[in-house]
Amino acid sequence: MNTKHLLRSFVLAQALTLAAAVAAQAAPEDYTFKIIESDLHSGEGAIISVSLTDMRTNTPVADAVIFTTRLDMAPEGMEAMTTPVEAVASDIPGQYQFKADLTMAGNWRFQIAAKVQGETETVQGELILGVQK
Ligand SMILES: [Cu+2]
Numbered sequence: 001m002n003t004k005h006l007l008r009s010f011v012l013a014q015a016l017t018l019a020a021a022v023a024a025q026a027a028p029e030d031y032t033f034k035i036i037e038s039d040l041h042s043g044e045g046a047i048i049s050v051s052l053t054d055m056r057t058n059t060p061v062a063d064a065v066i067f068t069t070r071l072d073m074a075p076e077g078m079e080a081m082t083t084p085v086e087a088v089a090s091d092i093p094g095q096y097q098f099k100a101d102l103t104m105a106g107n108w109r110f111q112i113a114a115k116v117q118g119e120t121e122t123v124q125g126e127l128i129l130g131v132q133k
Contacts, residue, residue, distance in 0.1 A: 030056050033112055033125030036095065040131045042105045047088065048098045048129065050112065060094020061116055064123070068113035071100055075107035075128055085110075105133040 036049035052061040069085040072078070081104070088097040102108065112125040 028119065028121045028123045030054060031061060031116060031119070031123045031125075033127055035110075035127050035129060038130070040102060040129055042102045042131050042133055044101045044103075046100055046102045046131075048085075048100060048110065049090075050096045050098070050110075050125075050127065052094055052096060052114065052116075052123075052125075060092075062093035063117060064096070065115040066096055066112060067115060068111070069098065070109075070111040071129075072109055073104065073106060074109040083108075102129075102131045105131050107131070 032053050032055055034051050034053065036051050037047065040046055040048070052064050053059065054061050066087060069087075071083050071085050073081040083100050083103060086099045088099050090097040096112075098110075108129040108131055110125075110127045110129055112127070114123045114125075116123050
């Protein structure tokens with residue numbers, strides 16, 4: 001093997017390493033939000049528990065920074081009917097809790113946007129909460 005050949009295989013190896021690194025990088029689709037507590041009733045101060053999971057490894061994602069939430073009744077044709085959402089501390093890694101006044105029974109849409117460590121893009125979730133009387 002001459003020097004030219006050696007250099008060429010070195011460059012190729014570098015390119016392959018780079019391609020592997022890019023493929024291993026996380027994408028927002030790798031994460032999923034899910035409702036934990038499904039027995040929700042209308043009223044003040046309802047607690048909504050949500051889990052965030054890395055689907056590649058099926059592990060909970062702790063320390064995500066939730067920076068936007070919106071809770072409205074869009075599934076019932078009442079998109080303008082919103083209610084404020086307050087983040088509440090959670091002791092369980094990968095679980096996020098929120099407090100809201102669910103002023104009406106029916107289906108609510110909960111939108112979440114989060115920053116996850118190591119993920120440059122925003123991770124977004126849209127969940128439907130079935131709220132009973
Ligand atoms: Cu409503």
